[in-house]
Structures are given as C-alpha cells and as structure tokens.
Amino acid sequence: MARENTLTREFLRHFIPAVLINAVLVLGILALGQYLLIHQAEDQELSAIRNEFHQLTAVYAQQVLGDASALAGNPGVMSAFATAPSASQRAQLGAESDSLYRALKAQYGHAVVVFIANQHVLYRANKPAFFGDHIIPRPDISQVIKTGLPVANLGLLKLVGYSVSGVAPVLSSDGGTIGIAQVSLPIASLYGRILHDIPGSRIAVLIHQDGTPDNPQGKVVGNNVFSYVSSPDIQEYIDKHPHVLQADYSGIARFKDGEFYHLFVIPLTGYDKKPLGLAVFGYNVTNTLRIAAITLGASLILSALVFLLIGLDLKHFVERRILAPVVELAKRLRAISLGERLEQAVEQSETNEIGILQTAAERLRKTLLNMLGHLKKD
Known part of the structure; x- marks a missing residue:
C-alpha cells in the first residue's frame, strides 16, 4: 500500500502542475478572445459615430454652400447689393432670404443667413435688427473675396457658436466681388442627428477659450x-477628468449612474486649419461589457469543469491501467522473492510494457520452480 501511495503522489505531483499550466494557457486564450471581441465591437460603434460625424459634416457643408451660392446669384440679392445700405436694401435682402431661413430653421432648429459687404453686416435673417456692425476678419471670407469662388468651412461664429458655413461671392455686373452671402448651420443640430441615429451615444463639444467671444456661455x-x-453626465465626467481633453484620447469612462462609456476625441479645426476645440464622443458599452463578463465567466466555469473531468478520467485511467497492474506485479515479485505463491501463475493482464514485465515475472516464477524441483531431486 505504501508503494501505491508513493506512485499516486508522484503522479499527482507531475499531473496537477501540468493541468494547471494547460488551464491557464487555455483560459488566457479565452480571455484574449473575449477582449478582442469587445474591442472589435467598440471600434465598430465608435467608427460608426466618427463616420456619421464626417458624413453629416460633408452633407451640411454641401447644403449651406449650395444655399449660399443660390442666394449670391439671386438677381434680387445682386441688385440690392448694388444700392447704398438703407432700410429698403435690408427689406429687399430679407424678402429674398426669408423663405430659405424659415426652411432651414424648421429643418435644423436654427440657422444663420447673413449678407456682408466691406466687412460690415448688411442684413441678418436670424437677427434682422442686428446690422451695420463690423465683422471680425475671417480667412474664409477673405478667400472668397480674393478668388471669387464659394467655400464651405467649419468655424466659430459670434452669435451662434461653432457652425458649418457656406460663403459665396455676390458679383457685380462687371464680375467683381461686391459682397458675400453666408448661410450657416449650428453644429449642435448635427450632433443631435448623431444622437438620434446612434442610440447610446453621448457628445460634448468644447471650444478653446481664446477662440470664444467675451464672457463665454x-x-x-x-x-x-x-x-x-x-x-450632464458627460460634462461632469470631463470636468472631473480633464485629461480626457487630448486629441488622441480613447478610453473607458464610468459615469455617476454606473454606466460605462467608451470615449474618444476628435479635434475641431476651422477653415484656416487652426484648432478650434475638441468634440468628445462616447458610446455606451455597459451591455457589451456585461455580456462579455458573463460569457467569460461561463467560459471559465465550463473550462474548469472540463479540466476537472479530464483530470479525474486521466487519474482513473492511470490508476486502473498503470498503477494497479504495477502495484500487483510488485506484490507478486516480492512474494516470489520470498518463495511464496510460487504455484500461482502470474497472469498477463496488459499488452503493453507492463505486460512484458508480467511475462518476465512468469518466466522467473517458472525458472525458480524448476530450480527448486532439481534441488529436491538432488
């Protein structure tokens, strides 16, 4: 029995570490697979938000550019620009732009339609009483006046903030640029579209202070x-974790309501390619992480059960097919060495190396019987 315990302990001493190492490797592969699946799912959602942002920005730019060009080429607008600034001029510009302004406002919630000449505002459809003020020099307007070609850009407007603008030249009869028509859509409506189209997304837009008007709201x-x-959740999180405000940031954030969001940042630039601010996008990955945790936990439990069953089956196999025959053979050889049970044959129960030992033990038993027989005769 002592020998059997020794063999069993020896077997377990080598078997258990081997099984544990194998289990760790398999579970590590499972965990890596789960991580890659989660990462792929998150990337797909974030790519959808990023693509939606760029596509909608392009759509907005195309629309405002077309609307601005249509206004700039409107004969009524061109004739109004040819007259001196007056109430009648503003009335004419309002009549030509009112329907477009109302349509854009109904569709997007807010819009800007403005006519500018000599760096001064002639008329604002969104603020009819605001006119005559000097505008801050802008590279997109300077470019349109210089080249006579319309442009679309992202920029920070004094009255409505970060917007997509289309700027088109109003030409005189001789082809010279006498002013510009500008149509703008506040970017907030674009973000509203993203939030609607991609449920579970969150957005926060921050503009650099040096590019904002005085007394920023x-x-x-x-x-x-x-x-x-x-x-307010994403605002509070960013306020408490300002490190998020980096152009290359991407990471998991836990909001105060216990939900997890994958955040990433897109830099916002203007027509002059200078940075204006940052847009922080987030997508709710709570369910993804929960499902991944459940799946990983189930995989770990299932793997542990499989390894346990394999271990028990292997232990049973080794004990039945290796340890038991070896221990029995050791007992017979011990008895033969003491001259006991010599008349009882050693049975060959195995066909492997143990069977060869059993056959050799049987030959040894027969040899000893023959030798004892000869000695008795003598």
Whole structure:
C-alpha cells in the first residue's frame, strides 16, 4: 500500500502542475478572445459615430454652400447689393432670404443667413435688427473675396457658436466681388442627428477659450469652454477628468449612474486649419461589457469543469491501467522473492510494457520452480 501511495503522489505531483499550466494557457486564450471581441465591437460603434460625424459634416457643408451660392446669384440679392445700405436694401435682402431661413430653421432648429459687404453686416435673417456692425476678419471670407469662388468651412461664429458655413461671392455686373452671402448651420443640430441615429451615444463639444467671444456661455474646463453637451453626465465626467481633453484620447469612462462609456476625441479645426476645440464622443458599452463578463465567466466555469473531468478520467485511467497492474506485479515479485505463491501463475493482464514485465515475472516464477524441483531431486 505504501508503494501505491508513493506512485499516486508522484503522479499527482507531475499531473496537477501540468493541468494547471494547460488551464491557464487555455483560459488566457479565452480571455484574449473575449477582449478582442469587445474591442472589435467598440471600434465598430465608435467608427460608426466618427463616420456619421464626417458624413453629416460633408452633407451640411454641401447644403449651406449650395444655399449660399443660390442666394449670391439671386438677381434680387445682386441688385440690392448694388444700392447704398438703407432700410429698403435690408427689406429687399430679407424678402429674398426669408423663405430659405424659415426652411432651414424648421429643418435644423436654427440657422444663420447673413449678407456682408466691406466687412460690415448688411442684413441678418436670424437677427434682422442686428446690422451695420463690423465683422471680425475671417480667412474664409477673405478667400472668397480674393478668388471669387464659394467655400464651405467649419468655424466659430459670434452669435451662434461653432457652425458649418457656406460663403459665396455676390458679383457685380462687371464680375467683381461686391459682397458675400453666408448661410450657416449650428453644429449642435448635427450632433443631435448623431444622437438620434446612434442610440447610446453621448457628445460634448468644447471650444478653446481664446477662440470664444467675451464672457463665454458654458462651463469652463482648463483652456476650454463647453459649447454643446448632450447630457450632464458627460460634462461632469470631463470636468472631473480633464485629461480626457487630448486629441488622441480613447478610453473607458464610468459615469455617476454606473454606466460605462467608451470615449474618444476628435479635434475641431476651422477653415484656416487652426484648432478650434475638441468634440468628445462616447458610446455606451455597459451591455457589451456585461455580456462579455458573463460569457467569460461561463467560459471559465465550463473550462474548469472540463479540466476537472479530464483530470479525474486521466487519474482513473492511470490508476486502473498503470498503477494497479504495477502495484500487483510488485506484490507478486516480492512474494516470489520470498518463495511464496510460487504455484500461482502470474497472469498477463496488459499488452503493453507492463505486460512484458508480467511475462518476465512468469518466466522467473517458472525458472525458480524448476530450480527448486532439481534441488529436491538432488
């Protein structure tokens, strides 16, 4: 029995570490697979948000550019620009742009239609009483006046904030540029479209303070000020974790309601390619992480059961096919060495190396019987 215990302990001493190492490797592969699946799912959702942002920005740019060009080429607008600034001029510009302004406002919630000449505002459809003020020099307007070609850009407007604008030249009869027509859509409506099209997404837009008007509206974080926030949760998280405001940031955030979001940042630039601010996008990955945790936990439990069953079956096999025959053979050889049970044949129960030992033990038994027989005769 002592020998059997020794063999069993020896077997377990080598078997258990081998099984554990194998289990760790398999579980590591499972965990890596789960991580890659989660990462792929997150990337797909974030890519959808990123693509939606760029596609909608392009759609907005195309629309405002077309609307601005149509206004700039409108004969009524061109004739109004040819007259001196007056109430009748503003009335004519309003009549030509009112229907477009109302249509854009109904579709997007807000819009800007403005006519500018000599760096002064002639008329604003969104603010009819605001006219005559000097505008801050902008590279997109300077480019249109210089080249006579319309442009679309992202920029920060004084009255409505970050917007997509289309700027088109109003030409005189001799082809010279006498002013510009501008149509703008506040970017907030674009974010609203993204939130609607991709449920579970969150957006916060921050503009650099040095690019904002005086007395900025919104909470200030470092050198940035919130210009648009889809929910107070994402604003509070960014306020408490300002490190998020990096152009290459991407990571998992846990909001105060216990939900997990994958956040990433897109830099916002203007027509002059200078940075204006940052858009922080987030997608709710709570369910993804929960499903992954459940799947991984189930995989771990199933793997543990499989390894346990394999281990028990292997232990049973080794004990039945290796240890038991070896221990029995050892007992017979011990008895033969003491001259006991010599008349009882050693049975060959195995066909492997143990069977060869059993055959050799049987030959040894017969040899000893023959030798004892000869000695008795003598």
